[in-house]
Amino acid sequence: xxxxxxxxxxxxxxxxEKAAEIGTKMNIxxxxxxANLVAFxxxxxxxxxxxxxAIKKAKTAVFFQMNTxxxxxxxxxxxPLFQIEHSNNxxxxxxxxxxxxxxxxxxxxxIGVSGSTVDDDQTxxxxxxxAFS
Amino acid sequence: xxxxxxxxxxxxxxxxEKAAEIGTKMNIxxxxxxANLVAFxxxxxxxxxxxxxAIKKAKTAVFFQMNTxxxxxxxxxxxPLFQIEHSNNxxxxxxxxxxxxxxxxxxxxxIGVSGSTVDDDQTxxxxxxxAFS
Amino acid sequence: xxxxxxxxxxxxxxxxEKAAEIGTKMNIxxxxxxANLVAFxxxxxxxxxxxxxAIKKAKTAVFFQMNTxxxxxxxxxxxPLFQIEHSNNxxxxxxxxxxxxxxxxxxxxxIGVSGSTVDDDQTxxxxxxxAFS
Amino acid sequence: xxxxxxxxxxxxxxxxEKAAEIGTKMNIxxxxxxANLVAFxxxxxxxxxxxxxAIKKAKTAVFFQMNTxxxxxxxxxxxPLFQIEHSNNxxxxxxxxxxxxxxxxxxxxxIGVSGSTVDDDQTxxxxxxxAFS
Numbered sequence: 001x002x003x004x005x006x007x008x009x010x011x012x013x014x015x016x017e018k019a020a021e022i023g024t025k026m027n028i029x030x031x032x033x034x035a036n037l038v039a040f041x042x043x044x045x046x047x048x049x050x051x052x053x054a055i056k057k058a059k060t061a062v063f064f065q066m067n068t069x070x071x072x073x074x075x076x077x078x079x080p081l082f083q084i085e086h087s088n089n090x091x092x093x094x095x096x097x098x099x100x101x102x103x104x105x106x107x108x109x110x111i112g113v114s115g116s117t118v119d120d121d122q123t124x125x126x127x128x129x130x131a132f133s
Numbered sequence: 134x135x136x137x138x139x140x141x142x143x144x145x146x147x148x149x150e151k152a153a154e155i156g157t158k159m160n161i162x163x164x165x166x167x168a169n170l171v172a173f174x175x176x177x178x179x180x181x182x183x184x185x186x187a188i189k190k191a192k193t194a195v196f197f198q199m200n201t202x203x204x205x206x207x208x209x210x211x212x213p214l215f216q217i218e219h220s221n222n223x224x225x226x227x228x229x230x231x232x233x234x235x236x237x238x239x240x241x242x243x244i245g246v247s248g249s250t251v252d253d254d255q256t257x258x259x260x261x262x263x264a265f266s
Numbered sequence: 267x268x269x270x271x272x273x274x275x276x277x278x279x280x281x282x283e284k285a286a287e288i289g290t291k292m293n294i295x296x297x298x299x300x301a302n303l304v305a306f307x308x309x310x311x312x313x314x315x316x317x318x319x320a321i322k323k324a325k326t327a328v329f330f331q332m333n334t335x336x337x338x339x340x341x342x343x344x345x346p347l348f349q350i351e352h353s354n355n356x357x358x359x360x361x362x363x364x365x366x367x368x369x370x371x372x373x374x375x376x377i378g379v380s381g382s383t384v385d386d387d388q389t390x391x392x393x394x395x396x397a398f399s
Numbered sequence: 400x401x402x403x404x405x406x407x408x409x410x411x412x413x414x415x416e417k418a419a420e421i422g423t424k425m426n427i428x429x430x431x432x433x434a435n436l437v438a439f440x441x442x443x444x445x446x447x448x449x450x451x452x453a454i455k456k457a458k459t460a461v462f463f464q465m466n467t468x469x470x471x472x473x474x475x476x477x478x479p480l481f482q483i484e485h486s487n488n489x490x491x492x493x494x495x496x497x498x499x500x501x502x503x504x505x506x507x508x509x510i511g512v513s514g515s516t517v518d519d520d521q522t523x524x525x526x527x528x529x530a531f532s
Contacts, residue, residue, distance in 0.1 A: 034300020
């Protein structure tokens with residue numbers, strides 16, 4: 001199963017509200033279970049460079065069926081997945097990409113958020129997913 | 134001046150309504166005056182390959198400050214802009230990319246639509262822009 | 267629903283048999299409904315350049331939910347989709363990419379074949395899909 | 400001499416069996432002595448992002464005529480090949496890419512495996528090569 005546009009819009013709306021609540025300007029996107037873009041928004045004044053990062057975070061989460069923050073320790077120098085970012089036309093392996101699962105625990109997509117600190121990005125991404133669950 | 138996210142969402146909502154009205158499944162996006170993505174949606178079941186095309190149509194319209202359909206005759210074999218699509222990491226030069234101007238006639242962005250015939254794409258793109266004017 | 271590896275291997279085996287029967291050396295692949303690679307084989311001595319073409323044919327068929335041969339007339343100079351190949355990191359719009367549907371008519375993937383004339387490519391691709399139906 | 404498709408299929412079958420035996424879902428591929436793809440399979444439910452990684456591992460092994468795990472220490476910060484991954488449209492320099500040699504010790508190709516821990520990936524790759532020797 002894939003996430004629907006309606007579900008993606010609901011998730012993005014919740015993420016936007018959290019972004020506003022904590023005073024940040026974000027790029028937020030949702031991809032489906034095939035890592036294809038479903039919906040995207042960029043807050044006025046948000047970093048332009050974060051559009052691609054948000055999309056790559058969401059794709060990365062789907063690509064490896066896990067939140068991007070779980071990859072961060074594994075990609076450090078000397079760690080098992082060092083330089084994995086060179087695959088798949090570029091990965092982003094720091095926090096802000098969070099998987100979206102349906103009621104049966106099946107992966108149906110992921111949200112990617114970028115535009116502030118990685119902690120803020122992660123907070124906004126989680127707020128989006130929480131609104132769906 | 135750049136288009137705002139709120140304006141982009143208004144335009145996309147109108148385009149979505151037109152797409153539904155004519156029975157099509159579309160990829161719809163809005164880029165700003167810097168050709169950077171502002172908002173994007175893909176209808177459930179729409180062609181996956183049209184996401185990139187919708188975005189490239191909108192970018193192409195901003196890149197050359199004209200609707201993509203004006204480029205179509207100029208890019209034919211023997212015409213002045215033949216093979217221009219090789220620039221800018223890929224252009225799309227058929228209908229479906231339409232510029233968005235403010236009340237003063239200033240370019241503030243563009244809409245790109247892909248997912249059906251180019252006539253349908255153009256119809257949906259124009260419906261989006263009309264809702265803004 | 268996505269095609270399974272077992273189904274893809276069955277389809278590729280049938281396509282390989284047809285390729286041998288008509289005396290050709292082919293690159294044959296199957297992608298899933300998200301346009302992601304499931305399985306691939308290259309006959310000994312087949313054109314190296316046809317590996318990428320076979321994969322792009324299969325992806326193109328999924329991207330637009332139609333056999334690539336349907337695109338061929340539409341992408342000619344003066345036709346509506348001229349130069350569409352510049353999207354999606356490269357499309358292939360001549361015969362040899364054929365959609366795969368399940369018993370309910372739902373798209374679950376596509377086969378891509380390249381290595382001979384486009385007629386031969388198409389024949390081999392169709393033989394693969396026929397074995398699945 | 401190059402690996403044949405028949406040999407590649409034999410190697411992949413053995414690797415698939417090992418992957419199943421240790422309870423993993425893998426992307427497995429074989430490339431020839433020219434670093435060109437010969438065969439590829441993705442287990443149902445395996446990480447989508449590992450397809451490209453498996454292929455890059457196999458290519459990397461052929462590119463430098465050594466198993467990818469031998470590159471890992473050399474690509475760390477301060478080491479001689481730091482950032483080599485930027486070449487060749489992207490390398491993968493952690494375990495899972497293993498060279499394949501014929502009876503005379505001549506390199507005829509490589510296997511690449513990705514989808515689990517790098518230790519599991521390496522185990523499956525070695526099982527594939529062992530079946531050939």
